[in-house]
Amino acid sequence: MAGSRHVALLRGINVGKAKRVAMADLRVLVEGLGFTDVRTLLNSGNVVFTAPARAAQGSAARIEKALVAQLGVEARVTVISAAELDRIVAANPLLDVAKDPSRLMVAVLQDARDRAKIVPLQKQAFGADRLAVGPREAYLWCKEGILASKLAEAVGKALGTGVTSRNWATVLKIQALTRDET
Numbered sequence: 001m002a003g004s005r006h007v008a009l010l011r012g013i014n015v016g017k018a019k020r021v022a023m024a025d026l027r028v029l030v031e032g033l034g035f036t037d038v039r040t041l042l043n044s045g046n047v048v049f050t051a052p053a054r055a056a057q058g059s060a061a062r063i064e065k066a067l068v069a070q071l072g073v074e075a076r077v078t079v080i081s082a083a084e085l086d087r088i089v090a091a092n093p094l095l096d097v098a099k100d101p102s103r104l105m106v107a108v109l110q111d112a113r114d115r116a117k118i119v120p121l122q123k124q125a126f127g128a129d130r131l132a133v134g135p136r137e138a139y140l141w142c143k144e145g146i147l148a149s150k151l152a153e154a155v156g157k158a159l160g161t162g163v164t165s166r167n168w169a170t171v172l173k174i175q176a177l178t179r180d181e182t
Contacts, residue, residue, distance in 0.1 A: 003036070003050040005082035005178045008063055009108055010045025010075045011164040019073050021045070029066050035059070041177050042170065045075065048082075048177045056081070060110070076161050078110045082178035084136070089175055092168075093132045098141045101168035105140040107155060110162045112136040117158045126151035140165075 008030070013019045023040040026047060030038045035049040051059060060079040067073045080088075088106060098104035109115060118138055122131050128143040129151040142149035146165075155163070166174070 003052040004056070005037075006035075006049055006051055006056055006059065007080050007082065007085055007174055007178060008045075008047040008049065008060065009078045009080075009164045009166065010047070010063075010067075011078070011161060013045040013073065013075050014043050019075060021067070021071055021073055021075075025071060029070055030063065032070075033059070033062055033066060039177055041173055044170075046166070046170065046174050046177075048174065076110060076164065078108050078164050080108060080136070082175075085171075085175055085178060088134065088137050089171060091134055092139055094130055094139045094141045097130055098168065101172075103142045103145055104168040105142060105146060105152065105165045106168065106171050107138040107140060107159070107163045107165040109136050109138070109159065110164075114159055114162050118155055121151070121154055121158065124154070126154070131155070138163075 013021045023043060027038045027040055030047055030049055034055060035051050037050040039048045060077040063077045067075055094104060112135060115133055119133055122133060129149050130141040131151055132139040138155060140151055142152050146152045
């Protein structure tokens with residue numbers, strides 16, 4: 001079956017003791033939905049899969065429903081194509097200031113229309129932290145770390161559960177996985 005590579009980003013699983021999902025179970029779940037070449041990365045809900053064009057549409061909602069039905073876990077899922085991930089990586093405007101990939105975050109919006117909620121934050125001062133907003137993503141440089149960042153807090157408050165974030169090192173690993181370079 002021909003298709004294109006996609007990435008499913010699950011929000012908030014395997015953080016602390018809540019919403020525990022084994023990656024093997026997640027791979028089986030995604031394969032059970034008819035997707036192929038399913039691979040996971042780390043233990044934090046990063047799934048790469050191949051899907052025919054029609055099947056990719058609505059895949060986030062299908063994965064969310066299957067998580068509840070099969071594993072009893074509610075989690076927001078954002079799906080982007082490998083091509084969209086490549087665009088996000090290439091467009092990162094903060095690489096000149098961000099020196100630690102664990103403190104450079106990419107926040108992927110579930111709905112691109114929500115970017116209007118964070119665009120005004122670009123005009124606010126957050127000390128050494130920086131924000132850049134793309135079409136469906138935000139780049140956050142959290143100089144002192146995400147837990148200490150007023151910027152990360154403001155973005156989270158503005159977007160609620162409509163966003164999921166990964167640090168830059170993880171984003172690059174996911175990109176490599178979409179290309180089978182791992």
